[in-house]
Amino acid sequence: MKIAAADIGGTHTKIGICDELGAIERFREFPTESHLGGPHVMNRLLERLAAYDEQCDAIAISTAGQVDTEKGRIVFANDNIPNYTGTAIREIVENRFGKPVKVENDVNAAALGEARFGAGExxxxxxxxxxxxxxxxxxxxxxxxxxxxxxxxxxxxxxxxxxxxxxxxxxxxxxxxxxxxxxxxxxxxxxxxxxxxxxxxxxxxxxxxxxxxxxxxxxxxxxxxxxxxxxxxxxxxxxxxxxxxxxxxxxxxxxxxxxxxxxxxxxxxxxxxxxxxxxxxxxxxxxxxxxx
Missing domain, CATH: 3.30.420.40 (ATPase, nucleotide binding domain)
Known part of the structure; x- marks a missing residue:
């Protein structure tokens, strides 16, 4: 199973294709431009994810802010990304690509990565x-x-x-x-x-x-x-x-x-x-x- 994963940070956003062995292909990093606000951040994400659409079976997103993982939306985000609170990430990305989408807080995602592939194994x-x-x-x-x-x-x-x-x-x-x-x-x-x-x-x-x-x-x-x-x-x-x-x-x-x-x-x-x-x-x- 190939997953197009994105990690939205306050400064940079990272994207790559990940597999079950922890390999990452087509890794890319670009400025988040978070100061321009949540809608801008999401538009940039959708533009970059489009290049990965044909290579993935599903999409996973790690992001700054408190996340409702059931609904895939931002519960609260501070001013590092203005107007990000309430953003329905899963709905936005699913509507664009028609594939399963999961959303997780960035530190939780990092912990899961370390648990499966890193120091926490x-x-x-x-x-x-x-x-x-x-x-x-x-x-x-x-x-x-x-x-x-x-x-x-x-x-x-x-x-x-x-x-x-x-x-x-x-x-x-x-x-x-x-x-x-x-x-x-x-x-x-x-x-x-x-x-x-x-x-x-x-x-x-x-x-x-x-x-x-x-x-x-x-x-x-x-x-x-x-x-x-x-x-x-x-x-x-x-x-x-x-x-x-x-x-x-x-x-x-x-x-x-x-x-x-x-x-x-x-x-x-x-x-x-x-x-x-x-x-x-x-x-x-x-x-x-x-x-x-």
Whole structure:
């Protein structure tokens, strides 16, 4: 079975043909142009999917935002994609191509991809978190996504880790206000104005910038504090962490060491692992909705 899978992100959208072995053919990536709004994003998606129509049996879509998987529509999306809330993705795509369509939240899709083809393959139960503009989360139980009463469980980025604070960088004092890559860059800029992204931060650290190393250490403390709480709540076998900055092995090791120092000894068996599928996880996870 060949699945045309798409992964709609705030910056880029990825498309490819996926099969049950995890192979991806005709992989393409293009700017989402999310600032132009949901209708524009959908029109661009339909235009690009048309080139895959004859090669696929079905279509799977991973997307930013909270997703009603039964109806295949966006329940809520923030301002990264204006006018996206309420978008009936499945209906729009099915009407255009006349093929089965499944829609999943991007972090849930990434978790499913890691479960079937990546770092989560040895585990029946694990958590998945992505650290980027915000912090996304997914809960895998018995190799399936746990969705909660309203289908939107796993909003780990909205844990209150600093409940007495007001706002941080214009954001409410949620976990992601302190532990996202956005938070890391904000903290780093206070030490060095040239630190405009994660790459700049770690390039400078490699050249011996001790001030930025202390910033990263403080950021890791924030990341570990949230993970420790999740370990105590879920008692997972593993936590898989992804996002651009988490591509670095040394950083994941530091996060694991700090988290272990915070959890009770009886929870010490948890593994913290780097996501292994990179930017293909969402495609493979969305496609795997047809393979389970």
């Amino acid at each position: 040895p585990y029946r139960d694990f958590l998945c978190l992505t650290f980027g503009t915000g912090v996304g989360g997914a809960i895998v139980m018995d190799r399936r996504i746990y969705r909660g009463a309203d289908g939107v469980a796993g909003e780990f980025g909205h844990l209150f880790t600093h409940p007495l604070s007001e706002t941080v960088g214009g954001r409410k004092p949620y976990y992601e206000a302190y532990a996202s890559t956005t938070a890391l860059v904000r903290m780093a800029k206070e030490a060095d104005s040239e630190c405009v992204d994660g790459k700049a931060i770690f390039d400078k650290i490699k050249r011996g910038n001790d001030a930025l190393l202390r910033v990263v250490d403080a950021w890791i403390a924030e990341v570990a504090a949230g993970l420790a709480s999740l370990v105590h709540i879920f008692n997972p076998s593993a936590i898989i962490v992804g996002g651009g900055v988490m591509e670095q092995d040394f950083l994941v090791r530091m996060v694991e060491e700090r988290t272990r120092s915070l959890v009770l000894e009886s929870f010490g068996g948890v593994r913290i692992l780097k996501a292994s599928l990179g930017n293909k996880a969402g495609l493979l996870g969305a496609a795997s909705l047809y393979f389970s």
